[in-house]
Amino acid sequence: MESCARRRMSAASAAVRLALLVVGGCDRPEADGLLPVLTFGGQGLGPGQFVYPRAIALAPDGCVFVVDKTARIQRFSGDGEFETSWQMPEWEAGKPTGLFVDRRGRVLVADTHYHRVMIYDRDGHELGRFGTRGTGPGQFELTTDVAEDDAGGLYVSEYGGNDRISRFSADGVYMGSFGGPGSGPAALQRPQGLVWDPQGWLWVTDATHHRVCRFSPDGRLLGSFGEMGAGPGQLKYPYGLALRPDGTLLVSEFGNNRVQRFDRSGASLGIWGGTGREPGRFLGPWGVAAGPGGRVYVLDSGNNRVQVFEIR
Amino acid sequence: MVACALGWVVLVAGVIAPCGGSAMALADSRRVSTAALGSPPPGRLLVHTLTLSGVATASGLLLAIPAGGLLGSAARGRPWLLGLVLCPLLIPPQVYAYAWSLLPGVGVRAGVAGLIFSGLITAGWLWPAAALIIASGWRTAGQGAWRLALLDTGPFRALVSAALPALRPHLVAAAGTLFAVATIEYAIPHIMLTRVHATELMLLVEAGAPSGQVARLAIGPFLLAVGGAAAAAGSLREVSRWQAVEDEEAWAGGAQTGRGADGACSAGRGMWWATAGVLAVTVGFPAGLMVMNWRDPRSWAEGFRVFGTQWASSAAVAAVSGALAAAVALTVVLWTVAGPRGRVGVAAGLPFLSALTPPAMLGVGMVLVCNGLSGLDRSCPGFPGAAAIARLFEFLYADIPAAWTLVLVGRYAAVAVLVAWLATGRRSVAAVEQARADGANRWAVLTHVLWPMHAPMLLAGGLIVAVLSLSEVVATHLVSPTGLPSIALTVLTHMHYGRDDVVIATSLTMVGGAVVLMTACGRLLGRGG
Numbered sequence: 001m002e003s004c005a006r007r008r009m010s011a012a013s014a015a016v017r018l019a020l021l022v023v024g025g026c027d028r029p030e031a032d033g034l035l036p037v038l039t040f041g042g043q044g045l046g047p048g049q050f051v052y053p054r055a056i057a058l059a060p061d062g063c064v065f066v067v068d069k070t071a072r073i074q075r076f077s078g079d080g081e082f083e084t085s086w087q088m089p090e091w092e093a094g095k096p097t098g099l100f101v102d103r104r105g106r107v108l109v110a111d112t113h114y115h116r117v118m119i120y121d122r123d124g125h126e127l128g129r130f131g132t133r134g135t136g137p138g139q140f141e142l143t144t145d146v147a148e149d150d151a152g153g154l155y156v157s158e159y160g161g162n163d164r165i166s167r168f169s170a171d172g173v174y175m176g177s178f179g180g181p182g183s184g185p186a187a188l189q190r191p192q193g194l195v196w197d198p199q200g201w202l203w204v205t206d207a208t209h210h211r212v213c214r215f216s217p218d219g220r221l222l223g224s225f226g227e228m229g230a231g232p233g234q235l236k237y238p239y240g241l242a243l244r245p246d247g248t249l250l251v252s253e254f255g256n257n258r259v260q261r262f263d264r265s266g267a268s269l270g271i272w273g274g275t276g277r278e279p280g281r282f283l284g285p286w287g288v289a290a291g292p293g294g295r296v297y298v299l300d301s302g303n304n305r306v307q308v309f310e311i312r
Numbered sequence: 313m314v315a316c317a318l319g320w321v322v323l324v325a326g327v328i329a330p331c332g333g334s335a336m337a338l339a340d341s342r343r344v345s346t347a348a349l350g351s352p353p354p355g356r357l358l359v360h361t362l363t364l365s366g367v368a369t370a371s372g373l374l375l376a377i378p379a380g381g382l383l384g385s386a387a388r389g390r391p392w393l394l395g396l397v398l399c400p401l402l403i404p405p406q407v408y409a410y411a412w413s414l415l416p417g418v419g420v421r422a423g424v425a426g427l428i429f430s431g432l433i434t435a436g437w438l439w440p441a442a443a444l445i446i447a448s449g450w451r452t453a454g455q456g457a458w459r460l461a462l463l464d465t466g467p468f469r470a471l472v473s474a475a476l477p478a479l480r481p482h483l484v485a486a487a488g489t490l491f492a493v494a495t496i497e498y499a500i501p502h503i504m505l506t507r508v509h510a511t512e513l514m515l516l517v518e519a520g521a522p523s524g525q526v527a528r529l530a531i532g533p534f535l536l537a538v539g540g541a542a543a544a545a546g547s548l549r550e551v552s553r554w555q556a557v558e559d560e561e562a563w564a565g566g567a568q569t570g571r572g573a574d575g576a577c578s579a580g581r582g583m584w585w586a587t588a589g590v591l592a593v594t595v596g597f598p599a600g601l602m603v604m605n606w607r608d609p610r611s612w613a614e615g616f617r618v619f620g621t622q623w624a625s626s627a628a629v630a631a632v633s634g635a636l637a638a639a640v641a642l643t644v645v646l647w648t649v650a651g652p653r654g655r656v657g658v659a660a661g662l663p664f665l666s667a668l669t670p671p672a673m674l675g676v677g678m679v680l681v682c683n684g685l686s687g688l689d690r691s692c693p694g695f696p697g698a699a700a701i702a703r704l705f706e707f708l709y710a711d712i713p714a715a716w717t718l719v720l721v722g723r724y725a726a727v728a729v730l731v732a733w734l735a736t737g738r739r740s741v742a743a744v745e746q747a748r749a750d751g752a753n754r755w756a757v758l759t760h761v762l763w764p765m766h767a768p769m770l771l772a773g774g775l776i777v778a779v780l781s782l783s784e785v786v787a788t789h790l791v792s793p794t795g796l797p798s799i800a801l802t803v804l805t806h807m808h809y810g811r812d813d814v815v816i817a818t819s820l821t822m823v824g825g826a827v828v829l830m831t832a833c834g835r836l837l838g839r840g841g
Contacts, residue, residue, distance in 0.1 A: 043520035045348045051519045070348040070519070091350065093505060094808070142809060161811055183608065190809060208812060228618060236618070255618070275795045283794065284805075304520075 034272040034309055035280045037295075040080030041305035045070065048082035049304070055145075056240070056287040056299040056306065057099035057107070059122065064289070064297060065107055066306065071095045073109065075122065078291060080306065086124030090114060097192075097286070098145035098157075110143035110156070117146055117156055130172060135162055138174035147194035147202065149217060155202055157191040165191060165204065165219070178219025179204075186221040188213070193241035193287075195249075197264075203249060205238040212238060212251060212262070225266025230256050233268040240287035240299065244311075250296060252288040257281070259288055259298055261311075277303055319643025322636045326721035327666040333677030333684075334669060340524030349515050352507055354532075360427055361495060361508040361533060365540075367431025368438065368494035369487050375439035375594065376486060378586030380446025381475070384455060385583075395834020397587070400595050401440045402776065402826035404783030404800055407819040408433050409503035410807045411598030414605050426506040433504070434494050436594035441493070442486035445548070449482030450475070467580050481547045488544030492537040496670045498786045503807060509533040513672035514786060523676050530673035537668040599823050602816045611813035615821065618814055622799035626782055629713050629798075633720040634778030638770045640725045641732035645766055646758070660729055667726035675790030678719045682709035682791075709793070716792045720781040727780065728773030732766060772836035779829055783822070 041050045053068040062078035071091035075083045088096060094113025101107050106127060109118040116131030117140075131140045142160035149155070152170030164179040165188070179188035193205035201222060202215045211226035212235070226235040236255030243249055248269060249262045258273035259282070273282045283302025290296055296309045352360065379397045412433055446454075454475040458467075461474030476483065498510040509532060516526050616623065644660045666674060684691070685705035689698045708714040747761045783800045792798055799818070806815045 043518075045344055045346065045519050045521075049520070051348075072348055087348065092507075160809060181607070190812070208814065228614070277794055 033280065034311075036298075036307040037310050038080055038308035039279060039305055040076065040308075041066075041300075043304040047085060048074065048076070050074075052304060053299055053301055053306075054095070054097045054286045055099040055110070056289050056297055057101045058289040058291050058297065059101040059105055059107075060103060061105070062292060063101075063122065064291075064306070065099050065101060066299065067096045067099050067109065068304075069095050073099070073107065073120070073124065076306075078295070080308070084123060086120070088118070089126075098143060099287075100146040100148070100194075102148045102154075103152075108146040108154070110145050112142045112144060115140040115143065117143060117154075130168075131156070137177065138166065138168075140166070144190075144192050145194045147196045149196050149202070150198065150200075153217075155194055155196070157194050157204065159188075159190040159192075163188045163191065165194070165202070165215070167217070167219070176219065178215065185224070186213075186219075192239045193251075195241045195243045197243055199264075203241055203243065205241045205251065207237050207239055207254070210235045210238065210255075212241070212249065212266070223266070225262065232260075232271060233262075233266070235260070240285065240289075242288045242290040242296070244290040244296075250288045250290060252282075252285040252298060254284050254286060257283060257285065259285065259296070272309070273298070279307070282307075319639045319641075319646075322640050322718070322721055322725075323643070323662055326636065326640075326718035327662045327725065329681045330674045330677035330719055330722050331662075331666050331669060333680040334527060334530070334673045335677075337523035337527035337673075337676060337680055340522050340527070342522035343525050344519075344521050346516065346519070346521070349512075349519060351512050351515070357507065357509060357512060358532060360506065361510075361536070363424070363427045364431045364434065364501060364506065364508050365491050365494040365536070367428050368434035369490040370435075371432055372435035372439045372442050372490040372494075373483060373487055375435055375590050376442035376446055377471075377476075378583045379440070379443040379590060380482075380486075381450050381454065381458075381471075381580075382583045382587050383443060383447035384450025391834040391836075392831055393834070395831040396591070396827070397443055398440045398834065399827045399830035400437060400591070402779045402783075402830055403437070403595070403823050404499070404819075405434070405437045405497060406499035406503055406783070406785065406800070406804050406807060407822055408437050408594075408598055409500045410815070410819060411601045413503060413807075414601045414811060426504050427508075430501045430504045430506045430508075431494070433500050434497055435490070436598075437500070438490050438493055439590065439594065442490055445482050445486040445489060445544075446479060449479045453478045454482075467582050481550055485544040485547040488540040488542070488547065490540075492540030492544070492668060495533050495536045495540065496668070498671060499804065503804075510670060510672070510786075513670055514789075517672050517676060517790065523680055526676050527673060530670045533670050534668060534673070537670075541664065541668055595823070599820065602820055605811045606813055606816045606820070608813040612817040612821070615814045615818040619799055619802060619818060622797045622802045625713070625796045626799040629717050629720065629796075630778040630781040632717050633724070633781040634728075634774040634776075636717065636721045637725040637728040637777035638774030640721065641728040641770055641773050642766075644729050645732050645762065645770070660733060663722075663725035663729050666722035667724065669722075671723060671784070671786035672790070674719060674722055675787035678715055678722075678787070678791050682715050686710075709791075711793065713793055713796055716788060716796075719787045719791050720784055721777075723784060723787060724777045724780045728770070728777050731769050731773035731776065734769075768836040772833045775829060775833055775836070779826065 043049060045051065050066065050068045051070045053066045055067045057065045064076040064078060065073060067073045071088040072085050074085040077083060088111060096109045097112045098110025105122050107120040107122060111118050115133035116129055118126065119128040120126055131143065133139060140158045141162045142158055144157045144159060147155045154168045156166045158164060163181045164177045166177045167175045169175055179186060179191060181187060181189065188206050189208040191204050192207040195203045197203055200217065204213045204215060206213050210228040211224050213224040214222045216222055228234065228236060230236060235251065236253050238251045239254045240252030247264055251260050251262065253260060257275040258271055260271045261269040263269055275281060275283065282298065282300045285298055286301040287299035288296065294310045294312050296311050298307045300307050383394060383397055457478035458470050458475035461470035496510055498514060501508045501511050513526060513529055516529060640663060682705055686702050686709055688695060689702040692698050743761050743765065744757055747757050785800050785804050788798045788801055803815055803818050806812055
């Protein structure tokens, strides 16, 4: 389909926008006017195009992996050049919503609606899989993300009733779970993103609680920050999570259509994005990844693209 | 007249424009490979669609028979009953699908089981429409046959052997209506992960396929829906010829059939219990499933906090859509009583054309029209006023929800027209003629005769359209401006990810709202016509 023409502000439309803001609200929180240095993707079924991408991961060699709603996993160079793609073996029940590349370069896919984690090499050859459906130890409902600690152990987040993080050793042995549904401070509801902090913590986006949690490796809640809202320090359906080399956290907020940067204490260091289709704005960003050289890759899902920013 | 002019403007903008755009899309011969989507081959896709629609039709008819008999016997004395029976229609279909997906051990199913399950859920949503049609037949033919048969046999055999055969035209009409709507319905098969034409159309649109490719795929379900509607219309047309005579006799006699009738004696206790059972299964059970999975009561308030913007923008758009649909219905009323017969057919038929168009295609059609007009200054720079027209349509499409509102009118104006049409009978014509004979001018006829007579029905129709608009997701997804979110679309997105307190609370709010609103509508519908 043809895309929309560029918007032009007129006095009349400004007045109507003001009226709409008063009456119904226009979801445009204040944000820095950061512009991307690079954009790639676009809507479509061809190589390098996306149909509502929902997860992004960066490899140690700088390659970018993206999975979308056609269940294709596509690999790009760090500059957005399409390299290769492959499709999940099954996708009728649903498509993956989590991607992670471990230090060996293996691509781990949270195959959400098949209750498992699939493991591929960088060219899409399957290396293994684990997980079955259930609520028992080592079983999954809807897997959402994978993370790896310094010892090679894996953490798998899931929800759909389980709403927990399961821990596996480097050999794949189940070691325990934490989180879970409920009302306590450590209870989770839709843990969507995971990232391992070299300081020995696991950061988790607790999406439906609109917060980010910090857990010890054995699952003790060490702290959390965020509450539902659109102001600085507030979050609305945080999905994506990334840790920059300088120790700051990046959170992509699906509900606020923006990316927010925090320090490890949870203080907001900046916000950029906002609702829209123009460069620098987002529609339902599902993921964020931190690359070398200050690069930040934002998975702008509703606009079917990846926007790359440079942040010093 | 002003009201007529507004109605025609809305007809052109909300009905003719998107339908025209859909037709224009056929000129785009481009095609992209859809291998990545894993779409079923055309033959299998047709089988899937027919299976879902067939199951929905058959089971919807079965569910509707008790309520149809009950409404036909008692509704005019009990408007609340009419509202209660109709309320399942106003609950968003995705809420049904989400609730049933919470059933332990069931979840969502692919394959044949999923198709059948989707069909049953669709029947649970649509059966009230069939009940209304069956009720009109029960009132005129079924009840009499049933009562006569009761002299010789029990209630169930009287129903099966006497009443249902007498209701055959209305059963055909009800079946055609259910089939038409089920064929183009998207939300239920989408959540249940079944692949039918409606879901494949949206996949194509989301994948950025050329509009022509989308349009060619939409032809099949459109023709199926039109076929179902044509069967319904043809069946009802036959019946209406001799039913009009009954109306005249009732009007001449100054009595209204069924008013004040004792529902229990007319319908039988069995029908009351059966209707209650159907409501319990189709509304109560899904609501109960959601309540059982609702762990945090605070999420009800949080739902409004989280989705506050969505509620506000959706409610505003829905209210305007309802008002515009009522304007269209008023136009039909006016033409029916005052205009030549041919023009009535055109005015009244157009909304049904857009209502039967798959909503994805309707949305694509509107996008094409809006994009074409917003780019007029580039495509036709020499056209007088091209720049101003382009700026105007860009404003209407991208800056305010005008296109969104109009496409909702295109989707649902047929409902308001149907409600108004049912109320417009020979009594309206006779009343207008009487007023004119007394020397009333057009304005006096409108304000002192037609408006008091039809206001309740027009209001009810507009209210129904407003609530339906609130839950529409397909055309909304394509046409709503960036930054103006829809509550139905937002909740639909979250419904894919299992149990969610806020989603459950919001869904229960929609269920409760439908019950309350339809009780009010029932009173209006009972007073009108």
